[in-house]
Structures are given as C-alpha cells and as structure tokens.
Amino acid sequence: MSNEVAQILNQSFIPIKLDREERPDVDRIYMNYVQATTGSGGWPLNVFLTPSLEPVFGGTYWPGPNSTSAMGGEQVGFLDILEKIRDVWTQQEDRCLRSAKEITTQLKEFAEEGMHGDQNPDGDAGEGLEVELLEEAYQHFMGRYDKVNGGFAVAPKFPTPVNLAFLLRLSQFPDAVEDIVGRVECDKATIMVVHTLRSMTRGGIHDHVGNGFARYSVTSDWSLPHFEKMLYDQAQLLNVYLDAFLITEDPEMLGAVYDISTYITSQPLAAPGGGLFSAEDADSLYRSTDTEKREGAFYVWTRKEFQSILGERDAEVCAKFWGVSGHGNVSPQNDVHDEFINQNVLAVKSTPILLSKEFGLAEDEVIQILKDGRRKLRQHREIERPRPNLDDKVVVSWNGLAIGALARTSAVLGDIDPEKANKYQLCAVQAVSFIKNHLWDEQTGRLKRVYREGPGDAPGFADDYAFLIQGLIDIYEATFEESYLEFADRLQSKSYQQSYYLKTQLALFWDKTSSAFFSTEASQPDLILRLKDGMDSAEPSTNGVSAQNLYRLGSLFEDKDYTKLARKTCEAFEAEIIQHPFLFSSMLPSLVAGSLGMKSIIVLGQGEEVQAALRRLRRKINTNTTILRLTEGVRSTWLRERNPLLRSMNAKRQGLQICEGGTCREELDLHKIGEALIDVR
Secondary structure, eight states: HHHHHHHHHHHHHOOOOOOOTOOHHHHHHHHHHHHHHHHOOOSSEEEETTTOOOOEEEEOOOOOOOOOHHTSSSSHHHHHHHHHHHHHHHHHHHHHHHOOOOHHHHHHHHHHHTSSOOOOOOOOOTTTOOOOOHHHHHHHHHHHHTTTOOSSSSSSSSHHHHHHHHHGGGGOHHHHHHHHHOHHHHHHHHHHHHHHHHHHHHHHTTTTTOOBOOOOESSSOOOOOOOEHHHHHHHHHHHHHHHHHHOOOOHHHHHHHHHHOOOOOOOOOOOOOSSSSOOOOSSSSSTTOOOOOETTTTBBBBHHHHHHHHHHHHHHHHHHHHHHOOOSSGGGOOOOTOTTTTTTTTOOOOHHHHHHHHHHHOHHHHHHHHHHHHHHHHHHHHSSSOOEEEEEEEEEEHHHHHHHHHHHHHHHHHHHHTHHHHHHHHHHHHHHHHHHHSSBTTTTOBSSSSEEHHHHHSSSOHHHHHHHHHHHHHHHHHOOOOHHHHHHHHHHOSOOGSOOOOOOOHHHHBBBBTOSSSSSTTTTOOOOOOOOOOOOOOSSSSSHHHHHHHHHHHHHHHHHHHHHHHHHHTTHHHHHHHGGGGGGGTTHHHHHHHHHHOOEEEEOSHHHHHHHHHHHHHOOOOEEEEEEEOOTTTTOOHHHOOOOGGOOOOTTTTEEEEEETTEOOOOOOOGGGGHHTTTOO
C-alpha cells in the first residue's frame, strides 16, 4: 500500500479488512448493495459505511497510485475515490446518512420480496413446483452449452459443479422424470457433462503435476486457469466425477476421482490434526530468491526446464503430450502483466498411442516416460519452488462438502481399491472428529464456523449446518455407523424446543413466518438485514442442500415432520424457481422428492451375500433413495428408537426391505436385489 493511501485511510476512515470466508454473511449483504448500485460485483469488494453499518458507496477494484492500470487514465483510482468520499462526508454528512438509510430500506424490501412464498399452514406442495421445471432448466443449459470446449459459458469459465451434478443426475432420477424431460434429453445432459469433465481434466485448469483443479479458467477452452485452488471446488468436483464414473464406467473419470481425492487427503490441504484447510493461493515466488510473486509461478514451465529436468528424449515426448513450446503457450492477450512470457500451462494435447507412432516407441514405453516425467516435474517443483500460501482455516461448511464426497468415494472404491478407500474414509472420519471436538459445543449444540489456531469468533452459519449434515448423512451411508446420523439429527433437530441441544439449524435459522432458512441467526448483532440463500453460486445454496437433507432424514427416520419442512423450504422460493429454475439446481432434486416421494432400503444381516448386495447398491446413484443397515455387532439402538419401522426387524436374518411413506414391502431375498432395484433410484 502506498504512503498516500495509508495516510488518508488512517486520517479520515476506520479501515476494516474482512475475511469473507469467515464472514460470508457480511460479504453477501454488501455484495448485494454493490451489484444493485453498479450492476456488477466481484472481489476485492470495497464498501464505505456509516457508523451504523449502512452503505454509502461501494465498488470492486480501484487501482492504487502506482498501478499500471491507473496510469492509463481509463479508471478512477483508489486515492481519488478516498478523497472524494472524505470530502462528501465532511461537507454533506446528513445527506450521506439519509441516502444510506434509504438504500438500506430498499435492500431490506428487496430481500423480503422472495420470502413469502409459502403461506399454506398445511405445507402442501406448491402448485407450481412441478417436475416439468427440470426440463426447463435442462433447456437453459442446453442453450448455453459450448459444444467445442464443454462448459456452459464463454470466458471466464467456471466449472459450477452444482449445475453439472444436476444435469448428470437427470438420467438417474425415477422414470417419471425421464418421461417428462425425455430419454434423448437425459442422455444429452450426460454427454454434455462428461464432455465438460473430460475437457477440464485434460485442460490447464487441472494441475497435471500435483493434482486438484483451479477455481476457474480465464479462457473458454480451459487452457489458462486462475491458479487458486479451493477446497469447496475439489469436494464438489469429486462428487461430480464420481457420479460420471458410476454412470459411464469411464477410466478417465475414475482417474479424476483418484486425482482429486489424493489432493484433498494429502498435505497441504489435509491438516495434521484432522480437518481440511481451505485453499492455496494463485500467486507465489518463482524462486526463493525472488522478491515479487507471480500468478501461476508454482505451476508453469519453460521448454528449457523440461530439457534440463527430463533429458532430451523424455522432454520431447512430455512436451508433445502437455503442449509445451519454446515460446510458451499463453496468448499475449491473456497476459496483460507479462507474467507468462515463454511459460507453458500444462494441458493434455496428445495420447500415448499417437506419441508412440510419432517417436517410434512402444505405447507402454511412452506411458512410462510420461509417468516418470510427471514424477520428476513434481519433485523439482516441490524442492525448487516456494509453494503458494496456504489458507489454513478449517471452515465447517467446506469440510462438510469434503466429508460427504470422500465418504461416497470410499464406499464406491471399497471393492476396487480397498487401500485407497480406507485412506479416503479415514480422512472424512478425522474431519468429523475434528469439528465435533473443536468447533461444536455439545451442551448447546452450537457450531463455530472457523478454526485457525483455535476456534474463531464467528458462529456457524446456516450453510455450516447444512453442508455438515449432508456430509454426515453421506458418511453414515458409507460406514453405517449410527453415531453420524445421530450427530446429523442433533444439528438439524426439529424438536429443538424440548431438547437440551438448543442451537440447531432449525432453531437458529428457520423462518417461522415464511419458511426456509435464513443465512444468519436472528441475534447476530452486526448485520443490517438477514438474507436467505436460495440461488446456487460457486457453492450449492444453503436452502437447496437443506431441503435435500430434510428429505433424506425424513426417509431415514420415517419422519413426516422433516419431510414437511423440506417441502416448505422449496415452497418459500416457489416464485423464483418457476421464473428461473436453472438458478436453483441444488433445489430441483427436492422437487422430484416432493412429487415422487423417497424410499429407504434396509439391508439386514451379514455375510458375503449381504456385502454383494451393498456393493450393488453403492455402484448406483440413489437420487430418491436412502440406505440403512441393521446387523448383529453394529450398534443400532438409537436408530431403532428414532425410526419405528426398524424396531421389529430381525437384524440376524439376511434380507432386504424397501420402505416408503411409513410402510415396508414384504421382505425380499437378497438374490432378488436386481428385481428390487429396478424401480429404486
């Protein structure tokens, strides 16, 4: 920061720097203000507030006095903004206060417009929330699909995993959805997503040397990323690639599953004491002796480096495979700061079989050269280059996403790769334990949002509860350890008024007047308004995930109250969903659950036939079905008490039962599991 900027900030303002991961509630309020007043938003977010926290003026990036963009004269500089705000406040303070109050009133009115969707005390499904909305959402994505590069936008291009997950699961919903959307359309949705995933895993957005995916691509072909890596992206993409593998059995999709799982469960993201850290920066020093950081310095390569690290022959092969050239592969128009001159972002540009023909080598030999090359590049990178800064906060919501993804992955890989499955499951288990031991108060039921060298001051927000509950349900279905379901129920708890654990998601965030969950609790002292998170963004919406959780818990426990709350959550956003269903991808599966109902499969007994049945269940995507397990030697006292249908079931006997709406079908022999699963999705 320049001395000029520092001087005026200290003399005329009270500067406050906010971590938006720790306080997303504050960020969301003032981002809404900037978007409403300027027509766009983004980060860094800069807002000038009155002492009562009402906004006076805001924007995103303003260049400093010595910035190259400020010298061009095309953009107002930060120093000019500061001087103007100082002068206006000094000369017209009353006017500023009136304007801020008027704007705050408008923001509150706008926020409340969408909060009165459900006025039906019986909680019957909203008349407009029909399965046909899934077809409308599909048509929107189909119209924006990039047939060449995959994805659903031009540059910059974000993966937006929540949309990919919705499209991929269209073909996995009960048949009634396919009848409405269309068989061809469901197949096209799968093709679009798989093409997108394949383009991403081969593109520059993927770290081909050290695993994981960057946050987004600057270019439409995924070739040049913004190199920051976020835990929430890895977790969501892991789920999507896992679904893609289950549907297609494509080895490339499975390779991405291993890649992301390895990145999440290894340092630097895996915290030594359990829990998962948040992110790695995009910028770093190229060498330890450098003084200025560059974007992507840890990840890019010159052709000369390939030569010196890999040797002449292997460098030729690897350069062809990853598209490395002597003059670099980043277009000058995408390098305004000249950070990528002669640098190459690795992306798959060939195949082993093509390279074997080009270089006169056996295909197996080419594959080995590529494996050795990747290992040598990684070794060089780890030793010679300073790693980007690590955001070493443990955020509950993002850990919840990762817990669920790792748990699902471990269940699928259990019979394919037991060693890796155990590693991934252990990481998820340790993350749950870390949160339970360090960020949850058992006496009150309250979560803290962040841990960094101790629990932070910020309380858990609605997304922390929602994403963690989702992860706990997933890890239960991977392990069948009922303590995870009990923890999920305690965090959700509909009976909070009679319970000693008072601070549940429903107690803290549920809108008793208009339904659905506020993002923040009513007692939060430093906010000018409460918002409800309905539309998806880089993360799924809190209410979208919460509705799915409530439907799943309602099915697992045969709890009609949870099911009613799930329906009411969707109804609260009925007008917006009908108008723009594609903005609510995480909510759309709950429309299917509300229309077609949920089933639960109870697997009884133990033995090889039971394990075979479980393997079949885990190798399919269960969109509207939950799985429970009752067997000798596995504690289920609490679960039997929570779900009355389980009390009379014989855990010693091998069998399968499908339950729905408070009743169970006749017990099925395990040999008939294929027949039973025909109509179970």
